[in-house]
Amino acid sequence: MRRGLGWAVALTALLGLYVWQVASRGVALIRTGELVGVGLGVAVLVLPVLGVWFVVQEWMLASRVQQMADVLAAEGRLPVDDLPRSPGGRIDRTAALAAFDAVREVAESRPDDWAAWFHLGFAYDAGGDRRRARAALRTAARLYREDAGSRA
Numbered sequence: 001m002r003r004g005l006g007w008a009v010a011l012t013a014l015l016g017l018y019v020w021q022v023a024s025r026g027v028a029l030i031r032t033g034e035l036v037g038v039g040l041g042v043a044v045l046v047l048p049v050l051g052v053w054f055v056v057q058e059w060m061l062a063s064r065v066q067q068m069a070d071v072l073a074a075e076g077r078l079p080v081d082d083l084p085r086s087p088g089g090r091i092d093r094t095a096a097l098a099a100f101d102a103v104r105e106v107a108e109s110r111p112d113d114w115a116a117w118f119h120l121g122f123a124y125d126a127g128g129d130r131r132r133a134r135a136a137l138r139t140a141a142r143l144y145r146e147d148a149g150s151r152a
Helices: 002-031 035-075 093-109 113-128 130-151
Strands: none
Touching: 002 035, 035 113, 035 130, 093 113, 113 130
16 A cells, blocks of 8 residues: 555656646746747646646545545444455456445445445446446545534
């Protein structure tokens, strides 16, 4: 886990360097004062702003997922990774799909339960559906935030 965090920090730092370089070029184009230069400069600045926004959103989601995992770990309710794997370490898809149905049914029966959505996210991930896994974790994070707000 630490290695993954290290890579995420390193890639974010590289992205920051890239964004800084692109932004400085955009500002230089705007400073030319020429209509085409200003237009290109503004267009060039939009991409770094969007890039920073997406990275911030991903770090916020990662932080929230870790908070939820800490709560579930303290309660002994973390998802258990007991699915069979190939010799190469890949999860057996058939087993993942069989386990997925039970987790999906729980999430469907308790749509306001952030823990159910958290488990669903990891069930999607085990099944190889990263897009739906992220969507389920975003839903879990939203519900967790709402739940935390109602307890405050």
